[in-house]
Every structure is written in structure tokens, then in C-alpha cells.
Amino acid sequence: MDQSHPPRPRLALNVGITGHRAKALGEDLFGPVRERLDHIFSNLKLAAYELHRREHALFDEVEPIIRLHTPLATGSDQIAAQSARANGYQLRALLPFKVSEYSQDFVGAELDEFTEYLEDADNVMTLPGDRSASDAYVLVGKAVIAASDVIVAIWDGEPGNGPGGTAHVVELALRDGVPVIHLHIDRNKVEASTVRLIVGGDIAEPELGQLDTLDDYTALLANILAPHERIERLHILEYFREVENRTNLRIEYPLMLAMLGVKSLPSHPWRQDAISADIERDRSVIREQYPPSLRMPLERGYGWANFLAIRYAQRFRSGHITNYALSALAVIVALTGLLAPALKVYLVMLELLLIGALFYNTSAGKKGDWHRRWLQYRHLAESLRPLLYLKRVGLTGPPFRSDLISGAHRKEAGTDWTRWYTAAIWREMASPGGEMSHAQVKELAQAAIKEQVIPQAEYHDVNARRMRKLDHRLHEVGNFLMGAVIATCVLFIMGYYTVPDIVHSMTPVIVFLTAGLPAAGAAIFGMRGHGEHLLQANRSAESAAALRENARRLDELDDIEDLAAELQVTSYIMLADLNEWTTTYSERSLEVPA
Numbered sequence: 001m002d003q004s005h006p007p008r009p010r011l012a013l014n015v016g017i018t019g020h021r022a023k024a025l026g027e028d029l030f031g032p033v034r035e036r037l038d039h040i041f042s043n044l045k046l047a048a049y050e051l052h053r054r055e056h057a058l059f060d061e062v063e064p065i066i067r068l069h070t071p072l073a074t075g076s077d078q079i080a081a082q083s084a085r086a087n088g089y090q091l092r093a094l095l096p097f098k099v100s101e102y103s104q105d106f107v108g109a110e111l112d113e114f115t116e117y118l119e120d121a122d123n124v125m126t127l128p129g130d131r132s133a134s135d136a137y138v139l140v141g142k143a144v145i146a147a148s149d150v151i152v153a154i155w156d157g158e159p160g161n162g163p164g165g166t167a168h169v170v171e172l173a174l175r176d177g178v179p180v181i182h183l184h185i186d187r188n189k190v191e192a193s194t195v196r197l198i199v200g201g202d203i204a205e206p207e208l209g210q211l212d213t214l215d216d217y218t219a220l221l222a223n224i225l226a227p228h229e230r231i232e233r234l235h236i237l238e239y240f241r242e243v244e245n246r247t248n249l250r251i252e253y254p255l256m257l258a259m260l261g262v263k264s265l266p267s268h269p270w271r272q273d274a275i276s277a278d279i280e281r282d283r284s285v286i287r288e289q290y291p292p293s294l295r296m297p298l299e300r301g302y303g304w305a306n307f308l309a310i311r312y313a314q315r316f317r318s319g320h321i322t323n324y325a326l327s328a329l330a331v332i333v334a335l336t337g338l339l340a341p342a343l344k345v346y347l348v349m350l351e352l353l354l355i356g357a358l359f360y361n362t363s364a365g366k367k368g369d370w371h372r373r374w375l376q377y378r379h380l381a382e383s384l385r386p387l388l389y390l391k392r393v394g395l396t397g398p399p400f401r402s403d404l405i406s407g408a409h410r411k412e413a414g415t416d417w418t419r420w421y422t423a424a425i426w427r428e429m430a431s432p433g434g435e436m437s438h439a440q441v442k443e444l445a446q447a448a449i450k451e452q453v454i455p456q457a458e459y460h461d462v463n464a465r466r467m468r469k470l471d472h473r474l475h476e477v478g479n480f481l482m483g484a485v486i487a488t489c490v491l492f493i494m495g496y497y498t499v500p501d502i503v504h505s506m507t508p509v510i511v512f513l514t515a516g517l518p519a520a521g522a523a524i525f526g527m528r529g530h531g532e533h534l535l536q537a538n539r540s541a542e543s544a545a546a547l548r549e550n551a552r553r554l555d556e557l558d559d560i561e562d563l564a565a566e567l568q569v570t571s572y573i574m575l576a577d578l579n580e581w582t583t584t585y586s587e588r589s590l591e592v593p594a
Contacts (some may be wrong), residue, residue, distance in 0.1 A: 006242055006304040008058065009297065009424035012065040013048045013221065014431075015041070015089070016144040016178075018169040019076025019154030020185070022110075029185055030079060032192040033154055036183050037083040040152060040195065041068075045087050047217035048225075054218075055226055057237060065428065069094050069147045071140050072117050074110050076154040076166075081117050092431055093121040094143050094394075096129035096136035123433040125394055128441065128560055137164030139395070139561065145173045146397045147431050149224050151180045156187065159203070171203050177401045179220065181211065225424070227403050232417035235376065238369075239421075242308055246272045252318035252325075256527075260473040262466055272311060279303040290388070293430035298387050301425045305381035312374035319365040319590050320530055326358040327593045328523035332516045338508035358592060365590035380418040382578045384425060385456075386571040389448045391429055394436065395564035398426035399571055442558040445566075453551045453570055460544035460577075467537035474528040481521035488513045526593055543577040 019025070025033070048064045068084035069092045070077045081091055095102045099118065106114045118124060127143060129136025141164055145151065151173045153166060160167030173180050177200075184194040197220065200207035210216045227233055251269040258265035279299050333351045337344045365371065383399060390396045403420035434440075492510050495503035503510070550570050557563045 004243060006239055006308070007297070007300045008060045008240055009301070009421065010062050010065060010428045011048065011052045011055075011059040011225065012067070012424075012427040013044065013225065014067050014069060014147055014149050014427060015044060015084070016148030016151045016173075017068060017070045017077055017080040017154075018141065018144065018151060018166050018173075019080070019183075020156070020166055021073050022075035022078075025075040025154070025185065026187055026190075028190045029187065029192055030075075032190065033076070033183065033185065034079050034083055036192045036195065037080055037152070037154075038086065040181060040183065041080075041083050041087040041089065043214055043217040044150070044221070045089070046214055047221045050214075050218050051221050051225060054222075057240075058226070058233070059424075066090065067092055067147075067431070069144050069431070071095060071144065072114060072121075074106065074114075078113065078117055080152065080154075081120075085120065090123070091117075091121045092123040092125070092147070092433075093118055094140055094147070095124065095126045096140040097131070098126050098435060098437075099124075101129075101131075102126070123431060125431070125433045126435045127394070128436055128438050135163065138168070140164075141169040141172060142561075143394050145169065145176055145178055146395050148173075148178055149427065150220070151178055152183065153180050154183045154185060154192070156185050157182070167203055170198070174198065174200060174202055174206070176397060178397075179209070179224070224402070225427070227415065227417055227420045229403075229415045232403060232415050232420065235372075235417045236421065239308075239377075239417075242304070244275055244304075244307065245311075246274060248272055248311055248314055250315045250318035252321045253314055256321055257466075257470065260470060260477075262470045262473060272307065275303040275307045278307060290392070291430060294391065294432065295388065295429075297425050297428045298384060301421070302381055302384040305377050305384060309374060309378035309381050312370050312377060315368070316365065316370040316374050316590060317531075319361055319370060321527055322361050323358055323590065324523040324526045324530075324593055326354050326361070328519045330354040330358070331519035332512075335512045335516045338511055362590055362592050371589045376418055379416075379578060380421060382574055383418055383422040386452065386567070386574060387422070387426055387429070389444070389452060389567050390564075390571060391426065392432050392444060393441075393560065393564045393567055394432050395560060396568055398423045399575065436560060438558045438560075441560045441563050445554045445557045445563050448567060448570070449551045449554050453547050453554065456574060457544045457547035457551070460540040460547070464537045464540035464544065467533040467540065470531070471528060471533035471537070474524055474533075478521050478524040478528065481517050481524065485514055485517045485521070488517070523593070539577055539580060543573060546573045 022030075045066055048066055052059055052064050066088070067090040068080060070081050070084075072078060072081060072093050072095065085091060103111060103114065125143075127136070127139050129139055151170070153170050153173075155166045155170065158167070160171075162168070170180050170182070180198040182194075182196050182198055183192055184196070185192045195211060197209040197211035197216075198206040199209040209220065211220065227236060247270060249270050254263070254265055254269045257263040279302075330351050333347055333354060337347045340347070386399070390399070400416075400419035400423050402423070403415045403417060405414045405416055405419070488510060492503060492514075495506075547570070550566065550573060554563070554566050554570075557566060
């Protein structure tokens with residue numbers, strides 16, 4: 001991979017299978033089903049490679065990853081495994097129980113065949129299903145849906161016989177926004193001929209799409225795997241052109257924090273930490289628990305997004321502080337002409353220079369798109385942050401299935417390229433394997449608390465204190481300046497009646513103070529209002545409290561479904577704060593102060 005720019009995700013397609021077992025399917029249908037599955041899986045693979053060719057600028061040049069996720073039950077699941085293997089798919093076995101327990105579902109030759117499929121699988125994950133609770137097959141159906149971009153359903157189209165059956169899995173997939181390729185079987189005619197694409201609705205009133213030609217398959221994958229708008233593509237390509245420039249001379253914001261006693265100035269404030277060092281520091285504890293194929297796409301994606309978000313945040317914040325400072329300084333320089341009339345022409349030149357610098361700073365910020373880049377890169381980094389634990393639990397899909405944003409009444413409200421990138425990294429990450437017992441669920445919950453939830457809560461605690469302190473210090477400085485103006489005015493009035501000659505001789509100084517100090521005070525209050533530091537502090541405090549409550553609930557869990565749901569709550573808490581923050585700042589671009 002090219003390490004000098006943000007990583008392009010590797011195109012990955014994850015296919016899930018659901019369908020009737022051997023007894024319900026009937027051996028006479030095995031051949032027709034296999035033939036149709038070969039056609040479906042072949043077209044999906046060809047479509048993925050065609051999409052990779054068309055969208056070569058968006059994806060890594062390495063060939064696509066194509067996976068099949070299957071519970072390996074007799075009948076549809078195993079036929080799909082045969083067909084997928086023949087078409088070059090990676091095979092992931094998702095089992096409802098430990099292997100020793102699941103083996104009881106197979107008798108005689110079936111057990112030998114199951115063992116062969118299991119040994120052939122690239123990855124095996126076993127879930128902590130419970131036969132007595134009769135929800136193990138629902139659980140594995142949910143796991144297949146969570147892992148998949150599209151579900152292939154070998155189904156007679158009839159209502160299901162109960163939870164965990166084919167019809168139920170199709171219903172759950174549609175509810176989660178996962179399209180279903182329905183291979184309809186007719187037992188009476190011993191046919192498996194009709195293939196239709198279900199893109200929405202439910203099994204009673206499905207919304208159908210076109211799936212007759214290879215172009216239809218390519219269009220389906222483009223809708224799932226590619227961004228939808230031209231502006232998204234422009235921003236994505238711009239992101240891919242970013243470089244790791246660790247030198248950042250815009251240090252006005254950290255300098256202000258240090259001057260106000262809010263945060264110490266780093267020893268080299270113009271030098272940003274390397275991405276590799278940031279990854280090592282943030283991921284050093286948990287990285288050994290996961291294979292590189294699971295963690296590396298995420299680590300590099302997060303490392304770059306976080307690095308660039310910090311860079312552009314410092315540029316933008318420094319830019320708006322400089323604008324307020326320059327505008328106040330221009331007024332003070334103009335007033336200095338009252339104190340040094342002989343220097344008036346030079347002071348006018350300096351004033352023009354300061355105004356020119358103000359417009360140049362604003363133009364540089366707009367041309368460099370500091371504001372949008374800061375917001376989008378921070379949104380991307382924080383969207384990537386919770387993926388590791390969501391992926392590891394194996395029962396949750398990505399935070400975003402698509403770059404499309406839903407508005408009121410489920411209508412499309414726009415697109416967001418950071419959602420597309422997050423979902424693409426999610427797809428590229430290897431799916432988890434191994435055994436998930438109740439003890440391991442507990443262990444994963446504890447790791448999430450230790451490595452993600454509590455550190456984020458502590459970050460918000462620190463941020464809340466800093467923002468309150470920053471707001472208070474700016475308030476104090478502004479009040480001091482306005483107090484000095486009031487004191488000057490009072491002294492002028494008193495002197496006007498008691499020592500008029502002295503006051504008259506000091507008129508230029510008094511005008512300088514009574515006009516210059518308010519200009520400086522206005523700049524301070526402008527910085528304070530633009531930053532909305534108290535609002536940031538309150539949001540951080542609320543997020544910290546919500547995350548600690550989230551940690552308390554996680555600490556009590558040993559059920560995998562409860563853990564999956566609670567980890568989704570974790571991501572919602574972090575993204576809710578992020579979305580509110582983004583909305584607040586989205587209209588606060590770098591402008592020339594009035």
C-alpha cells in the first residue's frame with residue numbers, strides 16, 4: 001500500500017446466504033439450485049471486478065475481496081458454499097453453536113460433509129447459541145445479515161415456519177436495508193429458475209429492482225459500494241491527495257490557550273506527531289488481540305483522518321483568532337496616528353498592510369477549505385473509532401450502510417462521503433472468527449470499556465474543563481478591557497471639571513484608549529462567541545456522563561445480543577455529540593470580522 005497518502009479502501013463485497021435445508025429443499029432441486037447459484041455468484045464477482053475497474057480512483061488497486069458468509073447447514077447453505085468456492089470466493093462459516101454442539105444437527109454422511117466444508121472454510125466463528133431458548137438460528141441469521149452487503153435467499157416465497165427460518169431472515173435483512181437476491185424454487189416443477197431483486201419493503205409487499213443482465217448486477221453493486229454524488233467523489237479524491245505534512249506554522253490557537261493558562265504549549269507546537277506514532281499510542285493495548293486483516297485497514301484509516309482533522313482544526317481556529325486580532329490591531333494602528341501625527345502616513349500604510357493580511361488570511365482559509373476539511377475529517381475519524389468493537393462482536397452491521405442520508409419521512413436528504421468511506425473500511429476489515437462464549441462476550445465488553453468508552457469519557461471531561469476555563473478567561477480579559485474603558489471615561493469626566501487643561505492635553509491618549517480598548521474587547525468577545533466554548537463544554541460533560549452510564553451497563557453484560565446493542569449505543573453517543581458539534585460549526589466559516 002502507498003503510505004504517503006490516506007489509504008484507499010480495498011473493494012470488498014460480502015455476500016450472505018439463507019435458504020431451505022436439505023429436507024425442505026428436496027434432493028431433486030440440488031442440481032438446479034447449484035446451476036442458478038453459479039450464475040448469481042459468477043455475476044456478482046464479475047460485477048465487483050467491473051465496478052473496481054470503473055471506480056479505480058476510489059479503491060485500492062489490489063483485486064477485490066469477495067466473501068460468502070454461511071451457517072453451513074445442509075441444503076442451501078452448503079450448495080452455496082460449493083458454488084462460492086468454485087467462483088473464487090473466500091468462505092466464512094458462521095455457526096449458531098460451538099462445533100461440537102452444531103455437529104448434532106448432522107447425521108451419517110451429512111456430518112462428514114459438514115466437517116469437510118468446515119475444514120475448507122477460511123474463517124469460522126461460533127456463536128453462543130442456546131438450544132433451550134430456541135433463538136440460536138435467529139442469532140446466526142442476524143450475524144449473516146450484519147456481515148453482508150447483499151443476501152442470496154433460496155426460498156419458495158411462502159411465509160416462514162417460525163423465527164430463524166428463511167422468510168424471517170429475508171424480513172430481517174430488508175428491515176436492515178440489505179438487498180435480497182431471491183432465487184425462487186418450485187418443488188412441484190422441480191425448478192429454480194426465477195431470480196428477482198428485492199430492494200425494500202417487506203416479504204408481503206416487496207420493492208423490486210432489475211436483475212436480468214450483468215449490467216444490472218453492476219448497477220446493484222454500484223448502488224451499495226460506490227458513492228452517489230459528484231461532489232462526494234471530488235471530496236474523496238481530494239482526501240486521497242492529502243499528505244503527511246507534520247509542520248504546521250499556524251500556532252495562534254495553541255499559543256492563545258497557553259497565554260490564557262488553559263493548556264500548556266507543546267515543546268514544538270509547529271510540529272505534529274507522526275501518524276505511525278499516533279496509531280501506536282492509540283492502538284498499542286488492543287492490537288495484539290486482533291489479526292492484521294481486521295485491524296490494519298481501520299488503524300490506517302483512523303490514523304490519517306485523525307491526523308488531518310487535528311491539522312485543519314488548528315489552521316481554522318488559528319485563522320479565525322488571527323482575523324479578530326488583525327481587525328482590532330488595524331483599529332489601534334489607525335488610532336495611533338493621534339499620538340504620533342508625524343508617523344501618520346506610515347501608520348496608514350501599516351493599517352492597509354494589516355487589512356490586506358486579514359483578507360489574505362481569510363482567502364487562504366477559504367481556498368484551502370480549512371473549515372470543511374476540519375469538520376469532515378473529524379467526522380470521519382470519529383465514525384471510524386468504534387468500528388473495531390462493533391465488528392468484533394459479529395452481530396452489528398456498519399454504522400452506515402450507505403452514504404445516503406435519510407431526511408424526514410425516510411426521504412433522501414443528501415449524501416456524505418465520510419459515511420461511504422467508513423462503510424468501505426468496514427467491508428474491507430476481515431470478519432471476526434473463533435469461538436464467542438459468554439465468557440468471551442464478557443471479556444470483549446470489558447475491553448471496550450477499558451480501551452474505548454472510559455478513555456472517551458475522560459477526554460470529554462478534560463475538554464469540558466478546558467472549554468469552560470477558556471470561556472472564563474476570555475470573559476475575564478474582555479471584562480478587564482471594557483472595565484478599563486469605563487475607568488478611562490470616568491477619569492476623563494472627572495478631569496474635565498477639575499483639571500481641564502491636563503485633560504485637554506491628553507485628549508489623543510484618551511481617544512486612543514476609549515476607541516482602541518473597545519476594539520480589542522470586541523475582538524476578544526468575537527473569539528469567545530465564535531468558539532461557543534460553553535456549548536462545547538456542556539456537550540462534552542453530557543457525553544462523558546452518557547458514556548460512563550454506558551460503561552456501567554456494559555460491565556453487567558455477558559449476552560452477545562445485549563453486547564451488540566449496547567456497543568451500538570456507544571457509537572450513537574459518540575456520533576450524536578459529533579453530529580451536534582458539526583451542525584454547530586457548519587455555518588461558522590472563516591470570515592472577515594465586520
